[in-house]
Amino acid sequence: MNVVEQVQTKLKEEIKAAVLKAGLAEEAQIPDVVLELPKEKAHGDYATNMAMQLARIAKKPPRKIAEELVEQFDKGKASIEKIEIAGPGFINFYMNNRYLTDLIPTILQAGERYGESAIGNGQKVQVEFVSANPTGDLHLGHARGAAVGDSLCKVLAKAGYDVSREYYINDAGNQINNLALSVEARYFQALGVEKEMPADGYHGADIIGIGKRLVEEHGDKFVEIDEKERFETFRDYGLKYEMEKLKQDLESFRVGFDVWYSETSLYENGKIDEALAVLKEKGHIYDEDGATWFRSTPFGDDKDRVLIKQDGSYTYLLPDIAYHKDKLERGFEKLINIWGADHHGYIPRMRAAIQALGYDEDTLEVEIIQLVHLYKNGEKMKMSKRTGKAVTMRDLIDEVGLDATRYFFAMRSSDTHMDFDLDLAVSQSNDNPVYYAQYAHARICSILRQAEEAGLTVSDRADLSLVGAEKEVDLLKKLGEFPQAVAEAAEKRVPHRVPNYIFELASTFHSFYNAEKVLDLEEKERTAARLSLIKSVQITLQNALDLIGVSAPEKM
């Protein structure tokens, strides 16, 4: 717990104590003490709405309650300088902010660990994201999912959750057959032979590339061989090629996974049969019309779902149930799936399956990533998977830049539809907020370099009583918010809070920078104190940027 949290805790205790002393409510009746950070500086450093909350219990007007509370307050105890009653009954606390300087040595010592908290309590969480089919290039939606998923994982880890990142490889089923047939068609075409693409084929440029590469590596040797052998060869080759490409693309997007889980493995190790057997045993399975059904409606689904089709093959759902059963058996207490908006209709049946297996439905959380629309020349770009005319994640990184792309996706709440204006992102890249934040970091690094050249070093033993100017206090307050901002982003699964925080911190720093000079050889003590302050800002900015996979450059 850092000083800020200590002071807040103390303040809350004092508020509660004052309620009891004033005899306004019984201990059990007291609502949770709410401390707000007022938007207006004139409203003090902290405010509480306790008087309003007690209005009904104490049966008195809020302002009267507030007066009685303030009378009981022990000011000396919680760094309180002044208390005022305002508005409908807010109690505003003006703090003696001297204690905030303790943050500086805390941050300097914590270094890259600053921002950590224990709010996650070591809970074992698994986050499954991207999981794009290995049948084409990653497109915009995947990029958004990758950015959000990666940031969420980092935020969760920093907030004290035990996180495992996983990618589910759909390497079984129809789409892989279509991949093999698509590769086959492209192979023949690369040889100059007319060959039609399959009806549900994949028209991406990557598959054309596979066809060409097969010809380069093997010539026409697959033309004459047995059709089944060719199919299997092309399927395996295509899958391997696609997976390698996926991994490379994600790596270059700074997104990594702990586990790559193969759907095929579920077929091979009997986990599908096992899952089916468990459901059957619990009475959630029946046969009808020659198919095998999962009775999901008792668990809130719209209709029951087919697991095994008339032709004996499995629907997508069955291996997916087996997969989630396996996740749960691996001991995860929380499963977070990040899915594209086009899969949201799938949520009720998956949650039904979780319950049917005997787990709490809330064990599974699904975060939906809404669609991304790309605009160019002021017009919405048409994307078609069918013709392969879609902008890929790689195109986007190449055009917009890695940091800007990551920041752009991370900064928006994932449940809103997103317009990505390519012209703006590319041509006016200086206006991109990512540069604003990185610039603050680079500026600090520049000052630190010059300090070093002048023989000054950052030390946590500087005389911090010299830190107290308005802009300095603003910075300290903002620095102190970081661990709570991360914790909240983690608990609420809203990683886009992090870019919000980054922007605020950068803004506070830029403002400070223009108001106060750090390096002043006439005033070595003050300079030392300010160096330790800006070093703290640098550390915090770097840590925050790292949470969203954006670099913190030392020069720009």
Added chain:
RNA sequence: GCGCCUUUAGCUCAGUUGGAUAGAGCAACGGCCUUCUAAGCCGUGUGUCAGAGGUUCGAAUCCUCUAAGGCGCGCCA
């Protein structure tokens, strides 16, 4: 038809657990570089929080209904 998401300034979006006068960026206008990076700072203007009811001390926020847009509703994945 049913389900989920969205609707906040000209544009793109924040808005914390229901709090005080709803905020940023972009765009517009006016200032600030002989002084640590002007990719910056300071200032000015900007609202039917889609609409209507309800809950209450208090609603952009919670509930109900309506409208608009998106996505889904398969023995596809």
